[in-house]
Amino acid sequence: MPDVDPPGWELPLLLFAGFRTLIDQLHESLAAHGHPDVRPVHGFAMQAIGVHGASISEVGRRLGVSKQAAGKTVDRLAALGYVERVDDPRDARSKLVRLTPRGLDSLRLAAEIFEALRADWVVQLGAERVRSLESSLRTVIPAAGYPVDVPGWFG
Template sequence: MLVDALHTELARQGHPDARPMHGFALQALGPDGATAAELGRRLGVSKQAAGKTVDALERLGYLERVTDAHDARRRVARRTERGVDLLRRSARIFDELRADWARTIGPGRLDELEDDLRRVTPADVWRIDVPGWFGAP
C-alpha cells in the first residue's frame, strides 16, 4: 500500500516509469556511482541482473555510464539529474505518507511499529533506506 501510493504520486510528478527496484538501485549506486558488479554485490543480485537494471535505468534517463576517472578500463554507472530528482521526490513523498500514518495511528505507535520492524530485520543488511542516501547534488 505505501509503495503503491508512493509510485502513484511519483507518476503524477513526472516519473511514470519508476519502479521500486529502480529506487533501490539508484540509492545503491551511491553519490560516486558504481560498476554493474559493485551494484550487484550491494543489491545482493548477480552482475547480469544488475547490468539489466543499469540498462533499463539508462534507457529511462535515470543514470549514465561514464569512464572511471581513476581507471579508464572501468565503466561506472552514476545518477543523472533525473535520477537525483526521482530520489528526492521519493524521499519527500515517503515523508508525507509517513506523516499520514502518524496522524492515523499516532506518532508513538508508528515509532513502536518501526522499532518492531527493525527488530525482525537482519542487522547486517546494507542500509539504503536511510536519509541522506543520495548525498549532495
Template structure:
C-alpha cells in the same frame, strides 16, 4: 490472537502499500517509469556511483542482470555511464539529475506517507512499530538486495 504466518504477510502488505502509494505519487510528479526494482537499483548505485559488478553484488543479482537494469535506467535518463577516474578500464554508473530528483522526490513522498500513518495510528504507535522493527532487524543498514532476494532481477 493472530496466527504466526500473519506477521510476515502483514509486514509485507504494509511495505507494499507504502511502495504502491510512493510510485503512484512519483508518476504524478513526473516519474511514471520508475518501478520498485529501479528504486533499489538507484539506491545501490548511490551518490558516488558504482560499477555494474558492485551494483549486482549490492542487489544480490548477477552482473548481467544488473547491467540490464542499468541499460533500462539509462534509456529512461536516470543514470549514465562514465569513465571511472580510479580505473580507466571500467565504466562507472552514476545517477543523472533526473535520477537524483526521483530519489529526492521519493524521500519527500515517504515523509508524507509516514505522516498519513501517524494520522491513522497516532505518533506513539508508529514510533513503537519503528523502534520494534529496529530491535529485530539485523544491522544498521537497510538492504537493497530485495530484487535479488525475490528473484526479480535474476539473470
C-alpha cells in the same frame, strides 16, 4: 473470551502488505510528479548505485543479482534518463554508473513522498504507535542496515 494471538504466518504477510502499500503509494505519487516509468526495482538499483556511483559488478552485488541482471536494469534506467555510464576515474578500463540529475531528483522526491506517507500513518495510527512500530522493527532486524538486495532476494 481470552485474546488469541494470530497465527505466525500472518506476521510476514502483514509486514509485506504494509511495505507493498507504501511502495504502491510512492510510485503513484512519483508518476504524478513526472516519474511515471520508475518501478520498485529501479528505486533499489538507484540506491545501490548511490550518490558516488558504482560499477555494474558493485550494483549486482548490492542488489544480490548477477552482473547481467544488474546490467539490464542499468540499461533500462539509462534509457529512461536516470543514470549514465562514465569513465571510472579509479580505473580507465572500467565504466562507472552514475545517477543523472533526473535520477537524483527521483530519489529526492521519493524521500519527500515517504515523509508524507509516514505522516499519513501518524494521522491514522497516532505518532506514538508509529514510533513504537519503528522502534520494534529496529529491535528485530539485523544491525547491518537497510538491505537493497530485495530484487535478488526475491529471485
